[in-house]
Amino acid sequence: MTSDVSRGVHPDDPAEGSREQGEAAEAAVARRAEEQREEEDRDEEDREEEDTAPEHTEDVLDLLYRQHEEIRRLFADVEQAGADERSSLFHELVRLLSVHETAEQELVHPAIRDLGGADVVDARVGEEHRATELLSTLTDMGTEAEGFDTLLAQLREDVLAHAEHEEQAEFPILRQGTARERLVSLAGAVRAAERIAPTRPHPGVESPAANLLLGPPLAIMDRARDAIRAVLGR
Template identity: 55%
Template sequence: MTDAAEKDVISLLRDQHQRIRGLFDDVSGASTTESKQVLFDELRRLLAVHETAEEMVTHPRARMADGNAVVDSLLAEEHEAKEMLADLDGMDVSDAGFDAKLATLRSAVLAHAEHEELEEFPLLRSSNDEQSLELMAKAVRAAEAIAPTHPHPRAGESLITNAALGPIASVVDRTRDAVRAVLG
């Protein structure tokens, strides 16, 4: 399993959790407003696509492993984090209060990641063979490729909602990101 293409879903998501932790550190430690904005945009994008993919792939599989209570709790945490992320997404990184709100989001997201790693990942590992876990990793990468790049807390957190509304939101988000990149 050394090849990235053969990575299982649990390894993939743990790696993403590490990247998210690092991006929170990078945003908080950025030396200029410009670099802080670039890093926050990267963090926002990663959080948005990561959560969408989990909602579409891993949470339904955890439910199949009698993980309804775990998934319900995770979805509540994700909704709260999306609300916070949407609030931050509407702010400039130099706005008063941005750093405090980022710290609150960081705490919530890192607690959520730990919750997944301690409760959901063992369900996935015990109820799926290695091939299934590798296929789920491919499904996560596919979902991330078409996922919205901004939080949409009012859209919901279900597989059905993400499948129905995600591609539309993704096109809008990716167009907005491209326009912002061109206009600066």
């Protein structure tokens, strides 16, 4: 093996140390440049995924249909779950039903009334009130209480019938009378309402604003109003 001395390079030669430092610096710069390119590529992929995400193209009726399917699934999950999982699944069902109906009352029902569907909306509001009373009773009872299964089956029947009525009598009015762009805008507003809607229903309170007043603090009402108005451009 040829030594550094035989090659004319002394191990302690300052020039050799400078050369090695320079190569190390160049390698570090190259690594940083490569990392920056990879980060830019990831950012571009994220932007592309965001532009094509369902929430940017999904209209309000598609969203509500999807929520109905999730509600059906959750009912089945609660009915089949063991004791350890049942409480958490029921809590999830309570929240989804609460925010779903609040979003409809806040945004969808008024739009259908404007299209001449007041009678249809009034029928749906009555159904929602009955379901909300039963849901509150079940929430107070708890999943381990005697009679819970019987009342849960009744709630399931009422809620799924209500969803079917919405899909058959209410949603077509909104689909036929509202521009696609408006429906997409309403979907964004529904998502905003869902973020601030109560996680526990309050029977007998038909106004979504009053419902929020009984649940979260007033500050959330302000944020909810701002979020909905921002999405709808009011």
